[in-house]
Amino acid sequence: MxxxxxxxxxxxxxxxxxxxxxxxxxxxxxxxxxxxxxxxxxxxxxxxxxxxxxxxxxxxxxxxxxxxxxxxxxxxxxxxxxxxxxxxxxxxxxxxxxxxxxxxxxxxxxxxxxxxxxxxxxxxxxxxxxxxxxxxxxxxxxxxxxxxxxxxxxxxxxxxxxxxxxxxxxxxxxxxxxxxxxxxxxxxxxxxxxxxxxxxxxxxxxxxxxxxxxxxxxxxxxFNNGVDTEYFSPERSYDNPFAAGEQAMVFTGAMDYWPNIDAVKWFAAEVLPRVRAAVPQARFYIVGSRPAPEVQALAGDAIAVTGTVPDVRPYLAHCSVAVAPLRIARGIQNKVLEAMAMARPVVASPQASRGHRRRQRARTARRRRP
CATH class of the missing domain: 3.40.50.11720 (3-Deoxy-D-manno-octulosonic-acid transferase, N-terminal domain)
Structure with missing residues (x-):
């Protein structure tokens, strides 16, 4: 009672x-x-x-x-x-x-x-x-x-x-x-x-x-964006979505958004061939919802276009590197924060990393203050 x-x-x-x-x-x-x-x-x-x-x-x-x-x-x-x-x-x-x-x-x-x-x-x-x-x-x-x-x-x-x-x-x-x-x-x-x-x-x-x-x-x-480090945690167990022997490079984002479309098209044309010449087992995974027709057209032996996935964390957890080749970008990129929270190396364009670099320099400066 x-x-x-x-x-x-x-x-x-x-x-x-x-x-x-x-x-x-x-x-x-x-x-x-x-x-x-x-x-x-x-x-x-x-x-x-x-x-x-x-x-x-x-x-x-x-x-x-x-x-x-x-x-x-x-x-x-x-x-x-x-x-x-x-x-x-x-x-x-x-x-x-x-x-x-x-x-x-x-x-x-x-x-x-x-x-x-x-x-x-x-x-x-x-x-x-x-x-x-x-x-x-x-x-x-x-x-x-x-x-x-x-x-x-x-x-x-x-x-x-x-x-x-x-x-x-x-x-x-x-x-x-x-x-x-x-x-x-x-x-x-x-x-x-x-x-x-x-x-x-x-x-x-x-x-x-x-x-x-x-x-x-x-x-x-x-006020900065953040990331849920308990959700995006490298300590959890995730099923591997990649084929055995693949060296996966992963890009995450909404794939009907033009800066993302431009980024993956540029990476596929200008960067991926050079990477595969040095690492033949490398494969580029484009992970994100509503891929535009021009993104879907990239799919092939060297490129996988997943469309919507229930969870991006397995792709980040098991990739060799996360990429953010944005040529048009503003502010802080959540895709970069999430990959870093998953303890993955990130290769980013100057445009995608600019806000993160300045944010880190500001934090470093605050720590050094007496």
Missing amino acids: NSIIEGVLQKKAAAVAEAAKPDLLLLVHRIPYPPNKGDKIRSYHLLKHLAGKYRVHLATFVDDEADWQYVPNVEALCASSHFARLDPKKGKLRSAGALATGKSLSLAYYRDAGMQQWVTHTMREHGIARVMMFSSVMAQYAEQFPAARRVIDFCDVDSDKWRQYAEKKKWPMSWVYRHEAKSLLDYERRVAEICDASLFVSEPEAELFRGLAPENRAKIGF
Whole structure:
């Protein structure tokens, strides 16, 4: 009987504690679950952290039909939530219209009247005074609430990523990407102006934006990505997915993402032949969801394209080396952190390793301080 009473009291105390939490609106451009790719890892842990301190009201998009099954996982962390289906075809049509009028393609792609209505209703119904935005495109849903304390996690300087795209593409796409780089930077600066704080994934990324938006320098900061070292642990036992005698080189990532596509194509054409000339048993494994047709076309004797796998850890645990040959990259790369946590050697391009090197130098400098 006492245990039953104690259980009831504990539940009541938990409910009282939950009700006492302040309300917070969280806006995320992609459902923050499962945490199996860069932005989802960061947004999921952000949601999990905020849910411990606030009653979180989440508005987010679902751009992959397979992700609808994870809605209950996210709802369990939220006081209320709104999930909007993001149709790529309709989004591209909105972007085309924005291009014709000189506006940002990204903002138009993520524009949704139903989401704006839900946000406006939720803000008023709960008297919400705190808003957290994840990525620049979600700031458009909080512009009309100047009385709220607004913080944005830009993660990366997305406008600079579009600038890099423009340098790699031929006309007319180079012109389109330059247009987006300029229009999105203009919006990023405006968002930074109206927000109480603008955060990025690393100090170098924050410093880049300070140079692009010097008028907001004092409000720009960062918080690093991390990795779950208990989950990505080399001490666990994993089945070997490779054939006997193979020397596997592994790249992990979402394979419908253009910087990843560009990275594996470049590596397959420029690096892999040289490696195999010296090590004939070397094989390149491209491990990641939704491989684009041009990635699938790489598959052959020297290259394996796995598509979605239930767990990337066996591939990391048994590979000879993890590679991150990104030529377009911003901030901290989770794929590098995960491979390092698994105690695997990593060969990375300067672009992929830049944020990690500066992060390590900063830590070393702090340790050396008297």
